[in-house]
Amino acid sequence: xxxxxxxxxxxxxxxxxxxxxxxxxxxxxxxxxxxxxxxxxxxxxxxxxxxxxxxxxxxxxxxxxxxxxxxxxxxxxxxxxxxxxxxxxxxxxxxxxxxxxxxxxxxxxxxxxxxxxxxxxxxxxxxxxxxxxxxxxxxxxxxxxxxxx
Numbered sequence: 001x002x003x004x005x006x007x008x009x010x011x012x013x014x015x016x017x018x019x020x021x022x023x024x025x026x027x028x029x030x031x032x033x034x035x036x037x038x039x040x041x042x043x044x045x046x047x048x049x050x051x052x053x054x055x056x057x058x059x060x061x062x063x064x065x066x067x068x069x070x071x072x073x074x075x076x077x078x079x080x081x082x083x084x085x086x087x088x089x090x091x092x093x094x095x096x097x098x099x100x101x102x103x104x105x106x107x108x109x110x111x112x113x114x115x116x117x118x119x120x121x122x123x124x125x126x127x128x129x130x131x132x133x134x135x136x137x138x139x140x141x142x143x144x145x146x147x148x149x
Contacts, residue, residue: 018072025069034058086129088138094120102138110137 024030041047041054078084087110093100094117101114102122113126113136122138129136 021069021072025066025073030062030065034062083135084133085135085137086125088122088125088136090138090140092121092125092138094122108137110139112137
C-alpha cells in the first residue's frame with residue numbers, strides 16, 4: 001500500500017511492537033476484524049463478483065497473525081531451550097513416490113530426510129534446520145494424533 005508520506009520505525013524499540021501484538025492477540029482483535037470483513041464480503045457478494053474465495057484468504061491472514069503473535073509470546077521460552085525440533089508437512093516433499101529417499105522412524109513416528117534433490121523443500125528446510133542445531137522431522141497429520149482404542 002503506497003503512502004503519501006515517509007516513515008521510519010527503526011528508532012522504535014521492538015518491545016513497542018511486541019506489546020501491540022500481545023494486546024491485539026489477547027483481545028482477539030485479528031479475529032474481530034476478520035469477522036467484520038467476512039460480513040462485508042457476504043453483504044457485497046464479493047466472492048461471486050471476483051470468483052475469489054476471500055473467506056479462505058481471511059483464514060490464512062488470521063492464522064498468520066496468530067502464529068506471529070504466538071511466536072513473539074513464546075520467544076523467550078524458546079530461546080532458553082537447548083533441544084529444538086522443526087516439524088515439516090510431508091506434502092512439501094518434491095517426490096511423493098520412491099524417488100523420495102526419506103526413512104520412516106516408527107518410534108517417533110516421523111520421516112527423516114535423506115537428501116534426494118537440491119530443489120526439494122523438505123531437503124532445503126532440513127539443511128537449514130540442521131545447521132541451526134534442530135532435529136528435523138516431517139510427518140503426515142495421520143501420525144500426529146494418537147489412535148483411539
